[in-house]
Amino acid sequence: MAESQASSGRARKKRGFFGAIIQFLREVVDQLKKVVTPSRKELINYTLVVLGFVAVMMVLVTILDFVFGKLAGFIFAGSPLWPLW
Numbered sequence: 001m002a003e004s005q006a007s008s009g010r011a012r013k014k015r016g017f018f019g020a021i022i023q024f025l026r027e028v029v030d031q032l033k034k035v036v037t038p039s040r041k042e043l044i045n046y047t048l049v050v051l052g053f054v055a056v057m058m059v060l061v062t063i064l065d066f067v068f069g070k071l072a073g074f075i076f077a078g079s080p081l082w083p084l085w
Contacts, residue, residue, distance in 0.1 A: 066084075070084070
């Protein structure tokens with residue numbers, strides 16, 4: 001097995017710049033042939049998961065922004081922490 005890898009490594013080194021580009025493009029096409037398109041049900045499921053995650057992160061960032069804004073106002077401007085608005 002090591003010999004075949006070594007010989008393929010030597011074959012790659014013998015290729016020129018454009019040969020390496022052509023080899024790369026061939027490998028890209030080979031990998032793209034392996035790609036499986038998700039079904040409609042899977043696509044909808046993945047989309048809902050992403051939208052749910054984004055919504056949770058938006059809420060988290062909003063809460064953290066509010067808390068840190070209140071703390072900065074209290075520390076630097078002397079504004080009270082309560083009432084919240």
